[in-house]
Amino acid sequence: MSDRLRITGGAVYDPANGVDGDVRDVCVLDGRIVDALPTDAPRLDAHGMVVMPGGIDIHAHIAGSSVNHARRILSDERTADPTAAPALRDAVPRSGTGGTVPSTFTTGYRYAGLGYTTVFDAAVAPVSARDTHAQLDDTPIIDAGFFALMGNDAYLLQQVAAGERDRARDYTAWLLGATGAYAIKIVNPGGVELWKRNIRTVKSIDDTSGVPGATPRAIMETLADAAATLALPHPVHIHCNNLGLPGNVSTTLDSMRALSGRRAHFAHAQFHAYAGGNGKPWASGAKQLIAYINAHDEVSIDVGQVMLGHATTVTADGAVEYLLHASSGRRWVNVDVELETGCGIVPYEYRDAAAVAALQWVVGLELFLLSEDPWRVVLSTDHPNGGAFTSYPELIRLLMDRAYRDDRLKAVNQKLLAGSALADGLAREYTLREIAIITRAGPARQLGLANKGHLGAGADADITIYARDANIAAMFSTPRYVIKAGELVVEEGQLRRAPPSRRLYVRPPYDDAVMRDLSAWFERYATIALANYPVAPPRDAPVPVGAGA
Amino acid sequence: MTQMSGLVEHVTCLGCGCSCDDIVVAVRDGRIAEARGACALGASWFGDGRVPAIARAGGSNVSIDAAIDAAAALLDEARRVLVFLGTDISCETQRAAVEVADTVRGVVDGISSSSVASGILAAQRRGRVSATLGEIRNRADCIVFWGTDPSARYPRYASRYAPEPAGLFLPNGRRSRTIVAVDIGGARGPADADVRLEVPPEQELDTIAALRASVAGRSLGTERFGPALADVARRLAAARYVAIVYDAEPGALPAQPARAESLTALGQGLNAGTRACVTPLRGGGNRIGAEAVLTWQTGYPMTVDFSRGHPRFRPDDGPRALVDAGAIDAALVVGRPLGLPFAIDAVHTVAVGPAASDAACEIAIDTGVAGVHEGGTAFRMDDLPLPLSAPLPGPPVAADIVRTLAQRIGARRARRS
Numbered sequence: 010m011s012d013r014l015r016i017t018g019g020a021v022y023d024p025a026n027g028v029d030g031d032v033r034d035v036c037v038l039d040g041r042i043v044d045a046l047p048t049d050a051p052r053l054d055a056h057g058m059v060v061m062p063g064g065i066d067i068h069a070h071i072a073g074s075s076v077n078h079a080r081r082i083l084s085d086e087r088t089a090d091p092t093a094a095p096a097l098r099d100a101v102p103r104s105g106t107g108g109t110v111p112s113t114f115t116t117g118y119r120y121a122g123l124g125y126t127t128v129f130d131a132a133v134a135p136v137s138a139r140d141t142h143a144q145l146d147d148t149p150i151i152d153a154g155f156f157a158l159m160g161n162d163a164y165l166l167q168q169v170a171a172g173e174r175d176r177a178r179d180y181t182a183w184l185l186g187a188t189g190a191y192a193i194k195i196v197n198p199g200g201v202e203l204w205k206r207n208i209r210t211v212k213s214i215d216d217t218s219g220v221p222g223a224t225p226r227a228i229m230e231t232l233a234d235a236a237a238t239l240a241l242p243h244p245v246h247i248h249c250n251n252l253g254l255p256g257n258v259s260t261t262l263d264s265m266r267a268l269s270g271r272r273a274h275f276a277h278a279q280f281h282a283y284a285g286g287n288g289k290p291w292a293s294g295a296k297q298l299i300a301y302i303n304a305h306d307e308v309s310i311d312v313g314q315v316m317l318g319h320a321t322t323v324t325a326d327g328a329v330e331y332l333l334h335a336s337s338g339r340r341w342v343n344v345d346v347e348l349e350t351g352c353g354i355v356p357y358e359y360r361d362a363a364a365v366a367a368l369q370w371v372v373g374l375e376l377f378l379l380s381e382d383p384w385r386v387v388l389s390t391d392h393p394n395g396g397a398f399t400s401y402p403e404l405i406r407l408l409m410d411r412a413y414r415d416d417r418l419k420a421v422n423q424k425l426l427a428g429s430a431l432a433d434g435l436a437r438e439y440t441l442r443e444i445a446i447i448t449r450a451g452p453a454r455q456l457g458l459a460n461k462g463h464l465g466a467g468a469d470a471d472i473t474i475y476a477r478d479a480n481i482a483a484m485f486s487t488p489r490y491v492i493k494a495g496e497l498v499v500e501e502g503q504l505r506r507a508p509p510s511r512r513l514y515v516r517p518p519y520d521d522a523v524m525r526d527l528s529a530w531f532e533r534y535a536t537i538a539l540a541n542y543p544v545a546p547p548r549d550a551p552v553p554v555g556a557g558a
Numbered sequence: 559m560t561q562m563s564g565l566v567e568h569v570t571c572l573g574c575g576c577s578c579d580d581i582v583v584a585v586r587d588g589r590i591a592e593a594r595g596a597c598a599l600g601a602s603w604f605g606d607g608r609v610p611a612i613a614r615a616g617g618s619n620v621s622i623d624a625a626i627d628a629a630a631a632l633l634d635e636a637r638r639v640l641v642f643l644g645t646d647i648s649c650e651t652q653r654a655a656v657e658v659a660d661t662v663r664g665v666v667d668g669i670s671s672s673s674v675a676s677g678i679l680a681a682q683r684r685g686r687v688s689a690t691l692g693e694i695r696n697r698a699d700c701i702v703f704w705g706t707d708p709s710a711r712y713p714r715y716a717s718r719y720a721p722e723p724a725g726l727f728l729p730n731g732r733r734s735r736t737i738v739a740v741d742i743g744g745a746r747g748p749a750d751a752d753v754r755l756e757v758p759p760e761q762e763l764d765t766i767a768a769l770r771a772s773v774a775g776r777s778l779g780t781e782r783f784g785p786a787l788a789d790v791a792r793r794l795a796a797a798r799y800v801a802i803v804y805d806a807e808p809g810a811l812p813a814q815p816a817r818a819e820s821l822t823a824l825g826q827g828l829n830a831g832t833r834a835c836v837t838p839l840r841g842g843g844n845r846i847g848a849e850a851v852l853t854w855q856t857g858y859p860m861t862v863d864f865s866r867g868h869p870r871f872r873p874d875d876g877p878r879a880l881v882d883a884g885a886i887d888a889a890l891v892v893g894r895p896l897g898l899p900f901a902i903d904a905v906h907t908v909a910v911g912p913a914a915s916d917a918a919c920e921i922a923i924d925t926g927v928a929g930v931h932e933g934g935t936a937f938r939m940d941d942l943p944l945p946l947s948a949p950l951p952g953p954p955v956a957a958d959i960v961r962t963l964a965q966r967i968g969a970r971r972a973r974r975s
C-alpha cells in the first residue's frame with residue numbers, strides 16, 4: 010500500500026470546507042489529506058462517484074459490559090447471521106456473528122464496510138472501562154472512544170448535593186482520565202439511582218426524591234459546567250429523564266431550557282419527543298421539540314431513529330427496561346452497577362402494525378425533516394436501540410427519497426399518527442450535502458474532532474467513495490472504496506484491510522485535592538482499590554482539551 | 559527484571575471469584591513469602607510463586623521458540639483442533655487463544671460449559687437480574703443465601719461484600735441487614751442467619767415457584783409449605799433491595815439444572831414490587847474472563863465451533879462429546895491443565911500455561927501464572943474487570959507465547975492461500 014494517493018474525478022461532498030459536489034481531486038499523504046501531490050502519485054479513479062469524509066457515529070453501543078450482556082443472551086438472532094472471515098491482506102481475518110449486536114471484529118468490519126470510520130460508544134460504566142477498552146482493542150479499523158456514565162454516580166451526586174461544584178468538576182476530570190473516556194454522559198439524571206431505590210418515575214427535573222439537593226436539574230447543570238470549564242471537545246451528552254414515556258417532550262424541553270446558554274448534546278431525541286400522556290393517547294411531540302432546537306444554537310441532538318424491524322434495547326436506564334419487559338413479556342436483563350449506574354436490556358421488535366412503533370418511526374423522521382440546521386441534528390439509530398447501524402443506508406433512503414418514504418408511511422399503523430407533520434405530508438428530501446453533514450461534518454463538529462469529518466488539508470484521510478445508484482440504500486450500503494488513515498480498507502466493495510483502530514479519549518487536568526476525599530470514599534464504599542481503578546493509558550495520544558469549543 | 563525482594567500492594571487474587579484486590583504480596587529471595595490479607599485459599603493460590611519452566615516437544619526439552627514452532631505445525635496440520643481455555647490466564651491470553659481457534663477452524667471452550675451451562679442457557683431464554691458486588695454491599699438489606707454459605711468456598715465474600723461491611727445505605731453493616739438462609743438438604747446457608755427455611759432437595763423448584771406466587775400476591779397453595787415460607791416471602795416483598803445468592807459452581811448444592819432459571823424468574827418477579835437481584839457465586843482463575851472474551855469475539859459465551867468458517871454455538875456438543883466421538887485430533891490447552899473435560903492423551907495435545915509440563919502432553923510450554931508472574935485483565939464473579947499485577951515477574955508470559963503461536967499459525971495459513 011502506497012502512502013500517497015490521488016483520488017481523481019469524484020464529486021466531492023465536504024460541507025465543512027464549503028465543497029458541494031464539485032469534481033476535484035483529493036490527495037492523501039501519510040494518512041492525512043494534503044493540498045497537492047506530485048503528478049506521479051498513484052491514482053484512484055473516482056469518476057462518476059461520490060466522495061465524502063468517513064462516517065462518524067456520535068452515539069452507538071458497540072463495546073463494554075452492557076453490550077456483552079446483550080450479546081450473551083442473543084444466541085438465537087446471531088445463529089441466523091454468521092459472518093465468515095473476510096479475505097484480508099494485512100491482518101489475520103476473524104469470523105464473527107452479527108444480528109443487532111455483532112461480535113467485536115464483525116462490528117469493526119461492518120462499520121467500515123458502510124464507510125464509517127469513527128464510532129463512539131455512548132454509555133460505559135466507569136468501573137468497567139477496562140472491559141470496554143479490551144473490546145475496542147478487538148474492534149478493528151474504526152477509531153473509537155466512549156462516554157463515561159456520570160449522571161447517577163453516588164460520589165458525584167453527593168458533591169452536587171453539597172454544592173461542591175469544583176470538586177465535582179475535578180472528579181469528572183479524574184474519572185475521564187482514569188477510564189480513558191472521551192466525554193461526560195448523563196443517563197436519566199438521578200433516575201437510575203432512584204430506580205435502585207425502587208422509585209420508578211422522575212416527576213420533573215426538579216424532583217427531590219433522590220439525594221437531597223441533587224435534582225436532575227442540578228446534576229445536568231453541574232456536569233454541563235464541568236464539561237465547559239474543562240473545555241472538553243464534546244459537551245455533556247444527555248439522555249433525559251422519562252425516556253420512552255408519552256408526554257415526555259415536556260421533560261426534554263425543560264432539560265434543554267435548564268441548560269439554556271450552555272452547550273449540550275441531547276441523545277436519541279426521538280425517544281424523548283412524545284406528546285400525550287396523562288390519559289391522553291401518545292402523539293408526536295417532534296414539532297415542539299425541533300422548534301426549540303432550531304432556535305437554540307447551543308443545542309445539538311442525535312435522532313435515535315427507530316427502524317421498523319428487529320432491535321435490541323440496551324441502556325443504563327434500568328427502569329425503562331423493566332417497563333418494556335413487563336409490557337412485552339420479553340427476556341430482560343438488569344444489572345445494577347455499584348454506586349455508578351445501571352444496565353437494562355430487552356430484545357425488541359418494532360413492527361409496522363404496532364401503533365407506538367409506527368409513531369416512534371414517524372417522530373424520528375419528523376425531527377430530521379423539520380430541522381433547519383443539519384449541523385446540529387446527527388443521524389443515529391441509537392444502535393442497537395432503534396435498530397442496528399446496518400440500517401443506516403435504509404434510513405438515508407427514507408430521508409432522500411420522498412416517494413419511497415410515503416410508500417412506507419402508508420404501510421404502518423396509522424392509529425396515533427393523526428395530526429403528525431409527516432402524516433400531513435413533508436416534501437423535503439435530503440441532499441447529498443445534507444447527508445454528508447448529518448453523518449460526517451456535523452458529528453465531527455459536535456464532537457470537537459478537528460481532524461475528522463472533512464477533507465481539508467491536515468484532516469485524517471478517512472474517506473468513503475460511493476458509486477451512484479438510483480436506489481439510495483444500495484448506494485450507501487456498499488461503498489466502492491473506503492480509506493482509513495490513508496489505507497484502502499475497502500476496494501471494489503470488498504473489505505481488504507483491517508488496521509487496528511485508534512482510541513479517542515481525553516485526559517483533562519484537575520486539582521489533586523479531590524483525591525484525598527475520593528480515597529476516603531473508596532475506603533468506605535468501593536469494592537475495588539482506588540489504585541486499581543484507572544486503566545492503563547491507551548497507546549495513542551489523548552485528544553487535547555482546551556483547544557476546541 | 560525479576561523482583562527479588564519487596565512489597566507489592568493492591569494485588570488481585572484469583573483464588574476464587576471474589577477477586578480480592580487488596581492483597582499485599584511480600585517477595586523475598588525471589589519467592590512469595592507472604593500474601594498479606596489473603597484468606598487461606600488465597601494464600602495457597604499464590605503459593606510461593608515457584609513454577610516449572612520447561613518447554614518440551616517431541617519428548618525432549620527444547621527452546622520456547624522451537625516448542626512454539628512445533629505447536630504451530632501440529633495445530634495447523636491437524637484435522638480438527640480443540641482449544642481449551644483453562645485457568646490462571648489473563649483475558650489477553652484468552653483473546654489470542656480464541657484467535658487460534660478461529661484461524662484453524664477449531665472448537666473453543668472453557669470450563670463454563672461443564673459447570674454452569676444451565677445458568678448460561680437460562681439467561682439466554684429469560685435474561686437475568688444481577689448486580690455487581692458493590693451494589694450488594696452498599697444496598698442489599700435482605701440477603702438470601704440459597705443453599706450456600708460463602709465462607710467455605712469464597713472465604714472473604716462476607717467481609718468484603720456482604721453481609722458484614724457497612725454500606726452507603728446500610729450504616730450498621732450486618733445489623734442493617736436481614737439474612738435468610740435457605741437450607742437445601744445438607745447445603746446450608748450461614749449459621750448466623752436471621753431466618754431459616756428448610757427445603758428438601760426434591761422440593762426446591764416447588765419452593766421457588768411458591769415464593770414467586772406469593773410475592774406476586776397469589777397464594778397458589780403456598781400454605782402447604784408452612785409459615786416459614788410465607789414469612790420469607792413477606793420479608794422479600796418488604797425489603798428495599800433483595801440479593802439472592804447461590805453457588806453456581808458444581809459440588810456445592812444438589813444438582814438442579816432448572817435452579818438458575820427458576821431463581822431468575824423469582825428475582826424478576828420480585829422487581830415488580832421492590833428491587834432485587836440474583837447473583838451466582840463463581841470460582842476463580844478468570845473463568846468469567848473466558849466467557850466474556852468468547853462472547854465479545856464470537857457472540858457466544860461457551861462451546862464455539864468454527865469448523866464452518868464462522869462461530870457456531872454448540873452447547874450440546876462440548877469437548878468431551880467431540881473427543882469421545884473421535885472428531886478432534888489435536889488440542890491446545892491454554893492455562894493450567896487441570897479439570898479438563900476430556901482425556902489429554904486421547905488426542906495430540908499442546909499445553910501452554912502454568913505447570914503445563916506436569917501434564918502428559920506432546921508439547922508443553924510452561925508459563926507464569928496470571929496475577930502472579932504476569933499482568934493483564936481478569937473478571938470478577940460479577941463480570942467486573944480487574945487489573946492483574948505481577949509481583950513476581952520472570953517466567954515466560956502466556957499472553958506473549960499464545961500471541962506468537964497465533965501469528966505463526968496465521969503466517970502458515972497465509973503462505974498457503
Ligand code: SF4
Nearest residue numbers: 571573574578600714
Ligand atoms: S476470598 Fe477468594 S479472592 Fe479473596 S483472598 Fe480468598 S481466595 Fe483470594
Ligand SMILES: [Zn+2]
Nearest residue numbers: 068131277391
Ligand atoms: Zn444510547
